[in-house]
Amino acid sequence: MAGWTHHDGQAISLPLDNVDTDQLIPARFMSIPRAQGYGGHLLYDLRRDEAGDLRSDFPVNRWPNASILIAGRNFGCGSSREAAVYALVDAGFRAVIAPGFGDIFAGNAVNNGLLPAQVETDMVAALTAATPGTAQIDLENRRIVMGDVQAEFALGDAARTKLINGWDDIDLTRAEAERITAYRATRAQSAPWVWPG
Amino acid sequence: MITGLDAVEQTRRILPRPRIRLELGQSSGIDMTAPQTLLDKLWSAHEIRKRADGASLLWVDRHLVHEGSHHGFAKLAARGLPVAEPALTFAVVDHYAPVRDRDHIADPDIARMIRTLEQNADTHGLRIFGLKDPAQGIVHVIGPEQGLTLPGLLVTCGDSHTSTHGALGALAFGIGATEVAHVLATQTVWQVKPRAMRITVEGTLGPGVSAKDIALNWISRLGTDGARGHAVEYAGSTIRGLSVEGRLTLCNLSIEGGARFGMVAPDAVALEYLRGRPMAPEDAVWDRAVNTWGALHTNDGASFDREAQFDAADIAPTVTWGTSPEQALPIDAALPDPSRLPDYKAGAAKDALDYMGLSPGRPVEGVPVDQVFIGSCTNARIEDLRMAAAVLAGRRAQVPGQVSPGSALVRAQAEQEGLDRIFTNAGLDWVQSGCSLCVGMNGEMVGPGKRCASSTNRNFRGRQGPGARTHLMSPAMVAAAAVAGHLIDVRPMLEGRI
Ligand code: SF4
Numbered sequence: 001m002a003g004w005t006h007h008d009g010q011a012i013s014l015p016l017d018n019v020d021t022d023q024l025i026p027a028r029f030m031s032i033p034r035a036q037g038y039g040g041h042l043l044y045d046l047r048r049d050e051a052g053d054l055r056s057d058f059p060v061n062r063w064p065n066a067s068i069l070i071a072g073r074n075f076g077c078g079s080s081r082e083a084a085v086y087a088l089v090d091a092g093f094r095a096v097i098a099p100g101f102g103d104i105f106a107g108n109a110v111n112n113g114l115l116p117a118q119v120e121t122d123m124v125a126a127l128t129a130a131t132p133g134t135a136q137i138d139l140e141n142r143r144i145v146m147g148d149v150q151a152e153f154a155l156g157d158a159a160r161t162k163l164i165n166g167w168d169d170i171d172l173t174r175a176e177a178e179r180i181t182a183y184r185a186t187r188a189q190s191a192p193w194v195w196p197g
Numbered sequence: 198m199i200t201g202l203d204a205v206e207q208t209r210r211i212l213p214r215p216r217i218r219l220e221l222g223q224s225s226g227i228d229m230t231a232p233q234t235l236l237d238k239l240w241s242a243h244e245i246r247k248r249a250d251g252a253s254l255l256w257v258d259r260h261l262v263h264e265g266s267h268h269g270f271a272k273l274a275a276r277g278l279p280v281a282e283p284a285l286t287f288a289v290v291d292h293y294a295p296v297r298d299r300d301h302i303a304d305p306d307i308a309r310m311i312r313t314l315e316q317n318a319d320t321h322g323l324r325i326f327g328l329k330d331p332a333q334g335i336v337h338v339i340g341p342e343q344g345l346t347l348p349g350l351l352v353t354c355g356d357s358h359t360s361t362h363g364a365l366g367a368l369a370f371g372i373g374a375t376e377v378a379h380v381l382a383t384q385t386v387w388q389v390k391p392r393a394m395r396i397t398v399e400g401t402l403g404p405g406v407s408a409k410d411i412a413l414n415w416i417s418r419l420g421t422d423g424a425r426g427h428a429v430e431y432a433g434s435t436i437r438g439l440s441v442e443g444r445l446t447l448c449n450l451s452i453e454g455g456a457r458f459g460m461v462a463p464d465a466v467a468l469e470y471l472r473g474r475p476m477a478p479e480d481a482v483w484d485r486a487v488n489t490w491g492a493l494h495t496n497d498g499a500s501f502d503r504e505a506q507f508d509a510a511d512i513a514p515t516v517t518w519g520t521s522p523e524q525a526l527p528i529d530a531a532l533p534d535p536s537r538l539p540d541y542k543a544g545a546a547k548d549a550l551d552y553m554g555l556s557p558g559r560p561v562e563g564v565p566v567d568q569v570f571i572g573s574c575t576n577a578r579i580e581d582l583r584m585a586a587a588v589l590a591g592r593r594a595q596v597p598g599q600v601s602p603g604s605a606l607v608r609a610q611a612e613q614e615g616l617d618r619i620f621t622n623a624g625l626d627w628v629q630s631g632c633s634l635c636v637g638m639n640g641e642m643v644g645p646g647k648r649c650a651s652s653t654n655r656n657f658r659g660r661q662g663p664g665a666r667t668h669l670m671s672p673a674m675v676a677a678a679a680v681a682g683h684l685i686d687v688r689p690m691l692e693g694r695i
């Protein structure tokens with residue numbers, strides 16, 4: 001996964017609260033291998049009308065080149081399915097801006113290079129009012145600029161360093177092998193019931 | 198009736214408390230003289246290392262995998278790595294499990310998902326609870342049932358309802374596929390410590406009111422993001438009075454209130470539940486474990502980042518009316534009227550009422566249902582089935598429905614008690630164990646526009662199938678809805694029966 005510090009792209013808005021992971025990608029698409037791409041399944045049922053045709057007025061359909069999504073409160077709540085993040089990333093998104101995110105979704109996003117930018121509710125409203133338009137994201141300074149609107153976003157240090165460095169956790173952790181081995185030995189001594197039978 | 202404004206008022210009951218600054222050492226973590234929360238104790242016991250940016254490397258004692266973990270195994274295979282601790286990794290077939298005819302899986306995708314898990318378990322030498330296993334069931338039901346879940350353990354699973362296991366005093370949380378691959382490869386996980394929140398419930402629950410109602414109640418008052426960023430510890434006399442089954446239900450639903458972790462300090466009730474379980478320690482090791490677990494509680498004077506208090510006497514049987522678990526009301530309330538709600542709630546309420554096909558302001562009671570479902574990791578344990586059966590005994594369901602026990606062992610127990618016959622005599626289908634209609638991955642779905650009274654945990658749009666309308670409630674309330682053919686207060690129907 002490549003790290004990044006700046007992104008300029010088209011921002012669109014999806015002004016709905018509680019867009020949950022079941023809406024981001026319905027369960028029936030979860031058995032597909034990642035190699036086939038998840039972008040077409042993003043917000044599958046919301047994007048379509050009753051006949052199953054794409055709704056031309058739905059933001060993600062109308063601006064297929066958008067890379068920044070400005071959403072409502074509690075985006076990505078619900079399940080741990082990382083496929084919700086795959087669907088956004090495969091559809092070309094690099095950042096989601098919202099007043100808040102489901103905790104597991106935010107972690108999954110960072111693990112896939114997608115920025116979950118938490119912005120105060122009134123600033124989300126100001127950014128939403130400026131869509132569709134181009135936005136500039138500065139990850140190092142945690143800032144988003146859209147026309148005259150400038151917003152700061154909250155992002156934990158751990159998430160920020162990881163996005164910037166494009167870290168692969170497994171490689172990082174394997175460098176900790178000695179500490180892990182030592183911990184394991186202590187654990188086996190102090191809590192032998194951890195290893196059943 | 199709870200109006201939007203009442204909800205805002207309720208939110209004010211959360212008393213902000215000053216945070217104590219803890220001196221964080223390099224590995225042992227915390228100043229041992231300061232009073233600690235249960236979260237502090239569980240966290241520091243698993244912390245291998247803390248990075249300057251705040252992320253902790255935590256040791257994982259139990260990693261539970263299911264069919265949906267295929268992305269994690271694929272990432273592991275792409276690196277050619279083995280599973281680090283096969284003896285601490287357990288595989289469960291549940292999400293895609295057929296609950297009717299297990300010998301003939303018609304859908305090739307479903308058959309492939311199950312086969313892939315079996316192959317991964319075989320390749321890495323993992324214990325698998327497969328379709329034919331007498332202990333098969335839903336991952337969050339069989340963990341506690343087998344004694345795999347123990348106090349003080351750190352439990353991860355690629356499933357958000359992993360919070361369930363915290364009911365026994367474990368540090369348990371759901372993880373995504375990248376993290377699943379990481380745990381498989383290293384038996385550790387990087388996490389930033391959540392803030393600590395305590396939800397205290399005092400008093401006695403009324404008859405017919407259960408842990409499900411406690412959960413829907415606090416979520417409706419605090420919102421689905423009410424506990425976001427926090428680990429919730431449940432405390433108070435009502436919680437101590439709950440059975441382990443009830444605590445599991447409560448911790449299960451923590452994620453619907455935004456909390457990745459739910460927990461209850463282990464006590465005599467928890468120990469009684471665990472003793473003699475297949476994977477629980479025995480004899481001298483058990484005694485030693487019990488001794489260690491005695492320290493797993495929040496010390497007097499320990500500080501929480503947030504506190505919320507509820508009175509059990511205020512909690513009525515509760516049902517959801519919308520498309521988010523926070524859109525819930527007592528059964529004797531009336532639906533909201535968006536034109537009378539504050540702006541920030543009106544839009545969502547209107548959309549939800551439209552999707553659910555409900556008119557504003559009408560009473561919750563009397564909303565007709567098309568079908569019912571009793572099942573899921575939230576409410577399909579033996580106690581849940583007993584409550585539903587208490588309502589259904591000698592009565593007929595007006596609508597079709599099915600009962601899917603949380604595990605094959607729960608199923609066997611229920612059959613021994615004759616509960617299966619109560620369900621089938623009432624006209625409901627008695628099927629095998631799996632996630633089933635909770636998520637619709639095994640091919641079963643609620644039809645478009647159909648309304649289902651359900652003992653599950655999510656009423657999201659399309660959760661039970663495209664266009665499906667889900668009302669969440671306790672198993673007893675689902676049983677009552679089956680008998681009446683519409684949403685109804687279960688309390689009068691239980692008189693003289695419990
Ligand atoms: S029963 Fe439902 S919530 Fe529980 S693990 Fe299965 S799909 Fe998830």
